[in-house]
């Protein structure tokens with residue numbers, strides 16, 4: 001890793017105590033890896049892949065496959081959002097307090113050149129049917145906008 005990812009302005013710190021409470025509320029035991037994963041994701045205002053989490057936490061002594069299991073368990077417990085950008089790499093992000101309802105998740109933007117995924121918490125995407133036919137949509141769980149980020153443009 002050449003340069004360290006810098007947390008964005010909306011990033012926040014999660015104390016061990018807060019992480020423990022989140023786990024307790026979700027009926028999960030507090031393990032060192034789960035706490036580390038939660039605290040790490042809390043520093044970023046964008047979703048991270050397993051590889052990115054592993055890059056940061058394996059040097060601190062955590063096991064790569066344990067970290068993956070933690071991410072899946074935390075996502076299953078709804079503490080994390082699991083995003084599929086279509087590039088076969090799940091990305092995970094901490095669910096913030098105001099987004100507990102499944103439908104309230106914000107859209108994301110993915111750069112087709114560098115693969116970077118950005119959160120768009122201030123953007124609302126509405127799907128408006130153009131014809132008279134009812135939309136044959138099931139549950140929309142993720143909204144991904146794709147294009148070229150400012151660095152790649």
Ligand SMILES: [Zn+2]
Pocket residue numbers: 111112113114115116148149150151152
């Ligand atoms: Zn890009």
Ligand SMILES: [Zn+2]
Pocket residue numbers: 045046047093106107108118119120
């Ligand atoms: Zn996001």
